[in-house]
Structure formats: structure tokens, C-alpha cells
Amino acid sequence: EPLIRIDRLSKQYRMGGATVHALTEVSLQVLPGDFLAIIGPSGSGKSTLMHVIGCLDTPTSGSYWLDGEEVSRLKENRLATIRNRKIGFVFQSFNLLAKLSALENVELPLIYRGVPARQRKQLAQEALDKVGLGDRVHHRPVELSGGQQQRVAIARALAGNPPILLADEPTGALDSKTSVEVMELIRALNNHGHTIVLITHDLDVAEQASRIVRIQDGRLFVEGGASV
């Protein structure tokens, strides 16, 4: 059974009198263990699709089954619960809290989930070990390189063991050598069974995935051109 099943999903924004068609009849499936890249230029609908997949926003029409549950019509509080359990987010701009250590940053989503302190620290330590930062747990973001900060963010995304890792331009703020290292880590996580959805405008980054779909003017195409 797919972890993600999106069927003829559309999203429109009202802008004064006009309607912006950000996503049009998008269909997409992601199976457990997949590594899917969604590639498209600026304005193609990537952020809108990322927000819908990540349960940060709901579509105007169509359906979205996430890990067996239809989520496209849910209200924000229910959506927030699902988002916290099902999706580990990685963003371009790391979004780490400057005053907290790496370990404390990784603990944050576990606090939100009500995991007791001892277990939280253990899970956070394990997640940091997994991304190769087991010896940097007490460093604050400013004491870490950009690549290390993104690894902390990846550890934070993994800490609650969500079924899906959703990475939005994860290398967008990194130099090319560091980008390669972060993509190697993401690929290694996929090899260890993590399901990954990656959103990017960068073909070199997308090519690390096992499957690429292209988004253009709010429509999805498989590489090669056929509409999906």
C-alpha cells in the first residue's frame, strides 16, 4: 500500500478577483522505501505541493491519502497532529534554534509529542549518531558548519521515526561540496529504508533520487514527458 496516494489534486489561490491555479489535477504515489524527487522551476507549484504533502495546507479539490488516511479535508488541529507523526521536515534554511544545543534542537519535536525526557535524549542521541554527529551533541548551531547544521536538522526530522522524510531544497543554502555530502547522507538514509520525498529546482540534486517527476505550471510529468 502506498504511503502517499494523491489523486487528481488541485489547489487554487484567490487573488482579489483572479484565480491562480497553483496545482492542476496532480496524481502521485509514493511507496514505502521510495526516494522520489519532484523537480521544477520557480513558480511551478513546488512549495504549494510541498505544503500539501506536508499537511501544512489542504487542497481545493482531489484526494490525498497519507499512510492510509484521507487527509485532504481535515481541519488544522487534526492536520497538525498527523503532520507531527507522519512527516519529518528538512528545509533549505535549517531552522535550528540558536540558543539550543544540537541535542536540544533534535529533542524539540519529541517534546511536542510528549516523549519523556530520558527517552527523548536517547532518541535524539541516536538520531545524531545516525547522521554522523554523535560527537557534536552539545555544540550550538553557530559552532557547526552549514553541512553539520543541516545534518542536525535531518536528525531532528528523523528523531520521531516518521514514515516520510520531506526535504524542501535541502542543499539550497550549501556550497557544492557540502551539498554532495548532504545528498549522500539522504541517499544512505533511503538505503536504510527511509522513504524520502525531495523537492528541488536543481537537477544534480534530483538525480540522487531513484525516481524523478517534473512539475511545470502546476502539472506533474514523469521524466520523458508523459503526464501522470
Ligand code: ADP
Ligand atoms: P514554487 O515553489 O515552484 O516557486 P509556488 O507553489 O510557490 O511555486 O507557486 C505556484 C503558483 O502559485 C505561482 O504562480 C505563485 O505565484 C502562486 N502562489 C503561491 N502561493 C500563493 C498565495 N499564497 N497566494 C496567491 N498565489 C500564490
Ligand code: ADP
Ligand atoms: P526558504 O526556502 O526561504 O529558506 P524554508 O526552506 O525554511 O524557506 O521553508 C520553506 C517553506 O516551509 C516555507 O514556505 C514555510 O512556509 C515552510 N516552513 C518553514 N519552516 C517551517 C516549520 N518549522 N514548520 C512548518 N512550516 C515551515
